[in-house]
Structures are given as C-alpha cells and as structure tokens.
Amino acid sequence: MKAKDYRSPLEPVWCTGCGDYGVLKGLTQALADLEIPPERLAVISGIGCSSRLPGYTRSYSFNSIHGRALPIATGLKLARPEITTIVIGGDGDGFSIGLGHLPHAIRRNPDVTYAVLDNGIYGLTKGQSSPTTEVDFKRSRGLAGPDERPLNPVLLVLSSGCGFVARTHAGNLPHVRETMRAAIRYPGFSFVHVLAGCATFQTPSYAQEIYERCDMLPEGYDPTDFAKAVEATRGERFQLGVIYRRDPEALPEGALEPAGVAGIWQPRGGGVSEDAAHEE
Amino acid sequence: MSQTPLSTTPASAAVPRGLAESHSLVMALVGSGGDGVALLGDLMLRMAAQQGLYGMMVQSYGPQIRGGESAVILRIGRQETVYEGDRTDIFLCFRLADLKRFQGAVRLHPQSVVIQEESDTGDLPEWIGRSDRETYRYPFAKIENGIEVPGDPKNMLALALLCRVLGWPAALAREAIGHRFGSRPDVLGRNLAAFDRALAAAPPPPFPIAPGTGRSLFAETGNEAIARGAITAGLRFFAGYPITPSSEIMETLIDELPLAGGCVVQAEDEIAALGMVLGASFGGVPGMTATSGPGLSLMTEMTGLSSMAELPAVIVDCQRAGPATGMPSRTEQADLYHAVFAGHGDFPRAVLGVFDVVHAREVMYKAFTLSERYQLPVLVLSDAYIAQRRQIRAPVEDSRVPPERLVWKPGMGPARFDVGGEHGVTPFRVPGNPEGTYLAAGIEHTQEGYPTADGTIHQQMNAKRFRKLEAIARDTKDWFRTLGAPHAPRGIIAWGSQYGLMKEWVAGHPEYRVFLPEILHPFPIAALDAWRKNLESAAVVEMSYQGQLHRTLAGLTDLSGVVSVTRSGGTPMKQAELERLLDERRS
Incomplete structure (x- = not known):
C-alpha cells in the first residue's frame, strides 16, 4: 500500500497554501508505513477546515459535529478495539467548544490518536480568534479582554496525564510522517499538536514567523522525563518532536485494563477476525 | 435473585375473628432522611412478592434528593398493582414534623391503623382525615435529656410492628433482613435484635391482608426494567451521565451489561454520552443512553446527528418536573414537545412512552427494533413515577432474538446513503x-x-x-392500548404513567373508555380516530402545564370538542382529582 491508497476520490476544498495539505500527506504516508488496512481504520472529526480531512481518506470516516469527535472516537474504540482510530480536528473544535472532552478522553486512555491542526484562527467562519490566537492579533481586532491570553494546549494535555505528547509543523513533511507514525503506534491515547498555518487569514510573514520559532528537541532529549517535558512546553518557542512518552506498560497508579465490547462480543456483519488485529 | 422457599403460616391464622381480610391495602411510611423508610418499604415489598402478592412502592424525597424528609407509599394486593391507591389503610410516622411536606399523600379512613412515635404528642393535621381506631404509640426514638440520640434502627422496629398488623410471619421478615444484611454479620445482628425487641411489644391493631398465591413473584423498579429490557433487546454499549431520576439505569447496567458482553461508560456530560453511543453504533454495536430533561436538552444536537448520519441510537428520558433544574425528584409529562420536536432542521425520529414497570421491558424491545431496523434515534419517555417505582411482577420469560440491523456485505451494491433504499x-x-x-x-x-x-x-x-x-x-399503527368497554360514551386519551390511574378509573367508571398510545411519534392517529367514534365527550388527560399531548394531537386531527384536562407535574394525579378536573372542564 502506498500513501495514495489511503486517499478517497474526493479533492480537498482547502485554500492554496493551507497547512492541512501537509498533514493529509504526512498522515497517509504514516498509514502506508504502518500497513494499516483501510477497512480497519477510522478517521473521525468534528467541524472546521481541518475536520474535512477524514473525507479525504479511504477509511471508515466520520465528519461529525463541532467539538464532539473525541466522545465518538472513544465510543467506537471501546466497542471495536481492533479498529485503528484517529481523530483530526482544529484548535477551535478541540480547544474551545470541545475542550471539556479532552481531559476525560486522556484519563480514559483509549488507544486513539488525536491530532490537532492548530492554525490559531477560525478559518471556516472567516477569521475569528481562537483559543490559541496570539494577543496581538486579538488586539488588532478589538477582541482582547484585559488578560485574554492564548491556551498552551500541550501543557494542558501534559498536565491531564496524557501518555504520549508530540508536536510537529505541517511544513515539515518528513517530521509530520514520523510523528504521526509514532503516535499511532503508541498503545494508549496519543496527542499530536500540529502547527498548520492559515493561508487566508494570516499573513505570509506571520506564517514564516511561526515556522522560525520552531526548534527540534535537542539530541539526547529524554521524553520519559515529565519535568523536562513540562519545561519544553513553556516559553515563546515551539519544540518539535516527541515531548513526552510514558512507558505504555506503566499505566498510572490505579488504572484498569481497558475493557471493550468486541473481545467478548462480535458485532454482526463486521467480518473481523481476532487475529487480524493491527500489529505493533 | 435467589428465592428461598418458605413455609409460612397463612396470614389469616393470625387474624382475630370478625375482621375481614383486605384484598388490597395501602401503607404510608413517613420519616426523616436516615430513618430507613425506603429500606423498610423495600423489605415489605420483598416479603409481599415472596408470598405471591402483587404491589408497588413509590418514594418521595425532599428537593435536595439526599437528606430531609422521606415518605414511602406501598400498595399491596392480590392483583397486579399499577396505581398507588386513594386511601391510607396503615399509616406509620417516625416524626410528625416530617409529615407537612407530604400533604395529600396520606388520607386516613375510619378503619385506618395509625402508628406514631410515642414522644410525638402533637395532633395529626386536619387534612389527613381521621380514623376511629386508637393510635398506637411506640418509642422508636431514643431520647436522652430531651434530645434524640442514636438508638435501635427505627425501620426494624417498624418492620416488626407492621408484621403484626398484617399478620405476616416473623420468619419471612427475618429472611428479608438476612437477605439485605447477610454479608455484614454485626449489622445483621443489630437489626435482628431490634426487630425481635419490637415483636415482643404489645401488639398494634390488626389490618390483615388476604394471602397471596404462595408462588413467589419479584419486584423491580422502572429503571431496572428499562436496563434489563434493553439488554434483552441487544444493547451492548451504554454511556450515560448521572441524573435524577434516571441514574439507576446506568447503575443497573454497570452490574448487568458486562455479563452480556457489553460495556458501560460514565461520560463527562450528556453530550459525550450520546456521542459515545453514536461512536459505538458507527462501529455496528447497538447503543443506548439514559437521562432526564436537562440531559436530553444537551443531547439535542447529537440526536440530529444520529438521524442525519443514520446511526441507530436509543435515548431514554425519565421525565422530571419543570425546565432548567425544575423539581428533579418529581414526575411530569412535559418533555413530550422536546422529544417529538427538538432539534434544528428536519429529521425523523420515533418516540415511545412507558406505561408501567412491566411495560418498560416491552417498550425497550420495540425501541431497539425501530432504531436498529430504521437506523435512526428512538426516544423512550419514562418518568419519575415509573422510574423510581418498585413494582411486583410475574417472572420474566423472554426468549426473543434481538432485532438486527440490515448490514452491508461486499458486492451488495448500493452506496451507504443510496436514495433508492x-x-x-x-x-x-x-x-x-x-x-x-x-x-x-x-x-x-x-x-x-x-x-x-x-x-x-x-x-x-x-x-x-x-x-x-x-x-x-x-x-406501529397498532401500538396503543385501550381500556374500558368499547362503546362506553365518554372517552379519555392519556399516555405514559397515567396508565395506572386510568386502569383504576375505568374499573369504577364503566361509562369511560380510554386510549393510550404506546408510540407518541409518529402517532397512531388513524387508530385514535377509529376508537373515538360515537363518543359523547372526550378529554386528553396529562401532566403538563401547556397540555402538550392535546396540542400535539390538534395538529394531527380535528380535536374540536375534545377538552384538555391537564396540570403541571409534582405528585401523580389521583382519582378524586381526576373526577374534579373532568367535572370542571365539562361545566
């Protein structure tokens, strides 16, 4: 299987220069690398520019409603643990309307990969500020309250106990591919923060500025060190790479083995055998 | 549930000569939170079921759900019981001050037995009516220096007295206490000791009940019946969020769904609950959620998604009273509009109504049948009056195969949303x-x-x-029930938990016939129109301020001449009130 075998016949509606193209490409490459059969793949989203992405993949995909992709993915994964489940969404979808679901998805720890394509703006509704929009932009629109600073989504996810936390930039295709591959392989809830600029509502110079603020995590960085991971999420610059990776065998104290439906109960018409489970 | 066979003396053996055995009687038990009134009711109901008697029990709490005053109404009889009765035969009260909030729930008659706390010296309120028999007083409370201190469990003392009143064997009560506390020997011992102490007291006045068949029956709540009916109907994934009065559906499923190979998730909110159900359903696994009005409001957008993406889902709404928070522990029938109409845009859904605990299982099978067969959301409207009611029923025998979804196989052809289906x-x-x-x-x-x-x-x-x-x-054109003689001149249209009142009403009023829809949307309107031919008068009887069923029907058929007999929820409607409301609307 090649990356293009994971594409549906549908052509993206994204603007020329949109960062989401890079994510679609990197994701399909990662899926090909992992040789996940499309019929055993589910790509789920809410609503927004990036939430169109599932429709461009060849999979059992679901373009649901604004902010609610995580509960849907959790339900699917519990009901059908053998289906590789990926959630794609934007910063408005995931960090504004849908934020309440994120820490709960993390603490349930289903084997789901959640990639947020963060452009710091509401593109689909034409340029409103999002929870990750920087202060200067909001001020220029007359929006900022006295202290309306952006969220730090990676720190938030880390502090919620997420076992796998990574960041990449849509403009760095090999890195997107590598990061998505590692996230999907992680047996547990994995979070990928993807910096993906908006070609229409941000200036080219701003997109360039974001790109230049990115650094690769240093050689020898230990992603199992939680304190280091927290440190890596702070400050003006964006650290790219696997920021935190908890040993999946070392479930947090008191955590239970995930219990699903399909292990004991076979859905009718599923055509799935036990041994076909995705190889790690 | 294990049913220990018991050799019991017929209740009549303990009855003094000259006192007729009642075929049905009503008990009202009132106390403070912590007095164990609810457990007392549970034990009495279990003992009735073991003797082959039918019955039902309803509870009432204060508005804050935990703590405060608590009352239990228990009706026991030789026939299936779905109405709590109009008069109180046995009234037991641990603290008179707690009675205030239950005005109307207790109604004495000249033969009523009254059992009261000895230190409560005040008079019974006027509204309660009066009995010609002498009040029996017992020191339930332990008083030291004028202050109540922890003493014997009051409910165990009361259980012994009630056994004496009814003429029930003590062995039956001891077995029930053992069943409840068997795993904790010290607690069991303390409770049995209290029971025996009160059993040795001077006997209270008798009010015997005719014996049951001796073939043991079992009691379950509306919420338990909904959970179990759903499992039989193929439920394998449940997600829910705690809310009064529906939480016991999730709690029952936590215990029982894994045994059927399914799983339960307590979601972070109701939006997530229905979202998870849709995720499971997308995966081909039948799913359900259960909630009350506030949760249903939050699920509105997801309900539209279920219909739009054609994902089967069953949504149970145990209606409570009022908008926003309203009165969480009280019953009402005012979510009908919401169930039938809520959501933006046009989309199909079906709405079913539950009559009583026994019917709940049947409704769940029908809900899953429609949902899986037609790939859309099905809402089931129960209410606090059914959800929280414990009702004795005959053992369940249901070997039906769960309904199946029409599933696609490779080479089958049509696109997922083919318009030619x-x-x-x-x-x-x-x-x-x-x-x-x-x-x-x-x-x-x-x-x-x-x-x-x-x-x-x-x-x-x-x-x-x-x-x-x-x-x-x-x-579903035949999904309705009728009561009374087919040619009775007066008609009542009612739904949901009004079934119990209607059954009682037609038994005493042969001039009435009743139509009760089992499906509220799409409404079996042709059947209603056929049923209402040659009526002299007709009324829609319901519990919502606006008369939601009446107004909904007015959009489906010519309702001229059919009056709306309705009021807000709170306490369930009784026969006397129905009579008054019907008279008012007629004049």
Missing part, C-alpha cells in the same frame, strides 16, 4: 468490511456520504430519511 433504509456498512469504507457525516451529503451544499440533493436526502418515518408509522 426500500423504506429509505440502506445497508449499514460496519467497519472491518473490505471495500465498505465510506464517510458518515453530519454535514448534508451525497449518496456516498461526501459533503454537498446542493439544495436538490438536500431535498432528496430528506425524502429518503423521512420515508423511514412513513414506514415506521405503518409498522
């Missing part, structure tokens, strides 16, 4: 099937599921989805 139903593509990949979408879509903003396609897709509702209307 029979009755609008197209084969469901279960993940895992090679070549079956597709896009499910809440956005309007083409037959393949791809997004579209084409008005012509939107019209075609609406037509496809609503053809399912037409087919459901044909399938």
Whole structure:
C-alpha cells in the first residue's frame, strides 16, 4: 500500500497554501508505513477546515459535529478495539467548544490518536480568534479582554496525564510522517499538536514567523522525563518532536485494563477476525 | 435473585375473628432522611412478592434528593398493582414534623391503623382525615435529656410492628433482613435484635391482608426494567451521565451489561454520552443512553446527528418536573414537545412512552427494533413515577432474538446513503468490511456520504430519511392500548404513567373508555380516530402545564370538542382529582 491508497476520490476544498495539505500527506504516508488496512481504520472529526480531512481518506470516516469527535472516537474504540482510530480536528473544535472532552478522553486512555491542526484562527467562519490566537492579533481586532491570553494546549494535555505528547509543523513533511507514525503506534491515547498555518487569514510573514520559532528537541532529549517535558512546553518557542512518552506498560497508579465490547462480543456483519488485529 | 422457599403460616391464622381480610391495602411510611423508610418499604415489598402478592412502592424525597424528609407509599394486593391507591389503610410516622411536606399523600379512613412515635404528642393535621381506631404509640426514638440520640434502627422496629398488623410471619421478615444484611454479620445482628425487641411489644391493631398465591413473584423498579429490557433487546454499549431520576439505569447496567458482553461508560456530560453511543453504533454495536430533561436538552444536537448520519441510537428520558433544574425528584409529562420536536432542521425520529414497570421491558424491545431496523434515534419517555417505582411482577420469560440491523456485505451494491433504499433504509456498512469504507457525516451529503451544499440533493436526502418515518408509522399503527368497554360514551386519551390511574378509573367508571398510545411519534392517529367514534365527550388527560399531548394531537386531527384536562407535574394525579378536573372542564 502506498500513501495514495489511503486517499478517497474526493479533492480537498482547502485554500492554496493551507497547512492541512501537509498533514493529509504526512498522515497517509504514516498509514502506508504502518500497513494499516483501510477497512480497519477510522478517521473521525468534528467541524472546521481541518475536520474535512477524514473525507479525504479511504477509511471508515466520520465528519461529525463541532467539538464532539473525541466522545465518538472513544465510543467506537471501546466497542471495536481492533479498529485503528484517529481523530483530526482544529484548535477551535478541540480547544474551545470541545475542550471539556479532552481531559476525560486522556484519563480514559483509549488507544486513539488525536491530532490537532492548530492554525490559531477560525478559518471556516472567516477569521475569528481562537483559543490559541496570539494577543496581538486579538488586539488588532478589538477582541482582547484585559488578560485574554492564548491556551498552551500541550501543557494542558501534559498536565491531564496524557501518555504520549508530540508536536510537529505541517511544513515539515518528513517530521509530520514520523510523528504521526509514532503516535499511532503508541498503545494508549496519543496527542499530536500540529502547527498548520492559515493561508487566508494570516499573513505570509506571520506564517514564516511561526515556522522560525520552531526548534527540534535537542539530541539526547529524554521524553520519559515529565519535568523536562513540562519545561519544553513553556516559553515563546515551539519544540518539535516527541515531548513526552510514558512507558505504555506503566499505566498510572490505579488504572484498569481497558475493557471493550468486541473481545467478548462480535458485532454482526463486521467480518473481523481476532487475529487480524493491527500489529505493533 | 435467589428465592428461598418458605413455609409460612397463612396470614389469616393470625387474624382475630370478625375482621375481614383486605384484598388490597395501602401503607404510608413517613420519616426523616436516615430513618430507613425506603429500606423498610423495600423489605415489605420483598416479603409481599415472596408470598405471591402483587404491589408497588413509590418514594418521595425532599428537593435536595439526599437528606430531609422521606415518605414511602406501598400498595399491596392480590392483583397486579399499577396505581398507588386513594386511601391510607396503615399509616406509620417516625416524626410528625416530617409529615407537612407530604400533604395529600396520606388520607386516613375510619378503619385506618395509625402508628406514631410515642414522644410525638402533637395532633395529626386536619387534612389527613381521621380514623376511629386508637393510635398506637411506640418509642422508636431514643431520647436522652430531651434530645434524640442514636438508638435501635427505627425501620426494624417498624418492620416488626407492621408484621403484626398484617399478620405476616416473623420468619419471612427475618429472611428479608438476612437477605439485605447477610454479608455484614454485626449489622445483621443489630437489626435482628431490634426487630425481635419490637415483636415482643404489645401488639398494634390488626389490618390483615388476604394471602397471596404462595408462588413467589419479584419486584423491580422502572429503571431496572428499562436496563434489563434493553439488554434483552441487544444493547451492548451504554454511556450515560448521572441524573435524577434516571441514574439507576446506568447503575443497573454497570452490574448487568458486562455479563452480556457489553460495556458501560460514565461520560463527562450528556453530550459525550450520546456521542459515545453514536461512536459505538458507527462501529455496528447497538447503543443506548439514559437521562432526564436537562440531559436530553444537551443531547439535542447529537440526536440530529444520529438521524442525519443514520446511526441507530436509543435515548431514554425519565421525565422530571419543570425546565432548567425544575423539581428533579418529581414526575411530569412535559418533555413530550422536546422529544417529538427538538432539534434544528428536519429529521425523523420515533418516540415511545412507558406505561408501567412491566411495560418498560416491552417498550425497550420495540425501541431497539425501530432504531436498529430504521437506523435512526428512538426516544423512550419514562418518568419519575415509573422510574423510581418498585413494582411486583410475574417472572420474566423472554426468549426473543434481538432485532438486527440490515448490514452491508461486499458486492451488495448500493452506496451507504443510496436514495433508492426500500423504506429509505440502506445497508449499514460496519467497519472491518473490505471495500465498505465510506464517510458518515453530519454535514448534508451525497449518496456516498461526501459533503454537498446542493439544495436538490438536500431535498432528496430528506425524502429518503423521512420515508423511514412513513414506514415506521405503518409498522406501529397498532401500538396503543385501550381500556374500558368499547362503546362506553365518554372517552379519555392519556399516555405514559397515567396508565395506572386510568386502569383504576375505568374499573369504577364503566361509562369511560380510554386510549393510550404506546408510540407518541409518529402517532397512531388513524387508530385514535377509529376508537373515538360515537363518543359523547372526550378529554386528553396529562401532566403538563401547556397540555402538550392535546396540542400535539390538534395538529394531527380535528380535536374540536375534545377538552384538555391537564396540570403541571409534582405528585401523580389521583382519582378524586381526576373526577374534579373532568367535572370542571365539562361545566
């Protein structure tokens, strides 16, 4: 299987220069690398520019409603643990309307990969500020309250106990591919923060500025060190790479083995055998 | 549940000569939170069931749900019981001050037995009526220096006295206490000791009940019946969020669904609960959530998604009273509009109503049948009066096979949302099937599921989805019950938990016939119109301020001459009130 075998016949509606193209490409490459059969793949989203992405993949995909992709993915994964489940969404979808679901998805720890394509703006509704929009932009629109600073989504996810936390930039295709591959392989809830600029509502110079603020995590960085991971999420610059990776065998104290439906109960018409489970 | 066979002396053996055995009696038990009134009621009901008697028990708490005053109304009889009765035969009260909040719930008659706390010296309030028999007083409370201190469990003392009143054997009570506390020997010992102490007291006045069949029955609540009925109907995934009065559905499923190979998730909110159900359903696994009005409000957008993406889902709403927070522990029938109409845009859904605990299981089978067969959301309206009621019923025998979804197989052909499907139903593509990949979408879509903003396609897709509702209307045209003589001149249309009142009403009023829809949407309107021929008068009786059923029916048929007999929820309607309301509307 090649990356293009994971594409549906549908052509993206994204603007020329949109960062989401890079994510679609990197994701399909990662899926090909992992040789996940499309019929055993589910790509789920809410609503927004990036939430169109599932429709461009060849999979059992679901373009649901604004902010609610995580509960849907959790339900699917519990009901059908053998289906590789990926959630794609934007910063408005995931960090504004849908934020309440994120820490709960993390603490349930289903084997789901959640990639947020963060452009710091509401593109689909034409340029409103999002929870990750920087202060200067909001001020220029007359929006900022006295202290309306952006969220730090990676720190938030880390502090919620997420076992796998990574960041990449849509403009760095090999890195997107590598990061998505590692996230999907992680047996547990994995979070990928993807910096993906908006070609229409941000200036080219701003997109360039974001790109230049990115650094690769240093050689020898230990992603199992939680304190280091927290440190890596702070400050003006964006650290790219696997920021935190908890040993999946070392479930947090008191955590239970995930219990699903399909292990004991076979859905009718599923055509799935036990041994076909995705190889790690 | 293990049923220990018991050799019991017939109750009549303990009855003094000259006192007739009652075939049905009503007990009212009132106390403070912590007095164990609810457990006392549970034990009495269990003992009745073990003797082959029918009955039901309803509870009432203060508005804050935990703590405060607590009352239990228990009706026991030789026939299936779905109405709590109009008069109180046995009234037991641990603290008179707690009685205030239950005005109207207790109604004495000249033969009533009254058992009261000895240190309560005040008079019974006027509204309660009066008994000609002398009040029996017992020191339930332990008083030291004028202050109540912890003493014997009051409910165990009361249990002994009630056994004496009814003429029930003490062995039956000891078995019930053992069943409840068997795993904790010290607690068991303390409770049995209290029971024996009160059993040795001077006997209270008798009010014997005719013996049961001796063949043991069992009691369950409306919420338990909904959970168990759903499992029988094929439920394998449940997600829910705690809310009064529906929480016991989730709690029952936590215990019982894993045994059937399913799983339960307590979601972070009701939006997530229905979202998870839709995720499981997308995966081909039958799912359900249960909530009350506030949760149903939060689920509104997801309900539209269920219909739009054609994902089966069953949503149970145990209605409580009022908007916003309202009165959480009180019953009402005012979520009908919400169930039938809520949501933006046009979309089909079906709405069913529950009559009583026994019916709850049947309704769940029907709900899953419609949901799985037609791939849409089905709402089941229960209410606090059924949800929290414990009712004795005959053992369940249901060997039916769960309904099946029409599933797609490779080579089958039609696109996921093919507009040519029979009755609008197209084969469901279960993940895992090679070549079956597709896009499910809440956005309007083409037959393949791809997004579209084409008005012509939107019209075609609406037509496809609503053809399912037409087919459901044909399938369910007989989903209703009637009560009374077919040619009785006066008619009542009622729904849901009003069933109990109606059953009692027609038994004493042969001039009435009653129509009760089992499906509220699409409403079996042709059947209603056929049933109401040659009526002299007709009324829609319900519990909502606006008269939601009456107004809904007015949009479906000519309702001129049919009056609306309605009021807000709170306490369930009784016969005396129904009589008054019918008279008022007639004049």
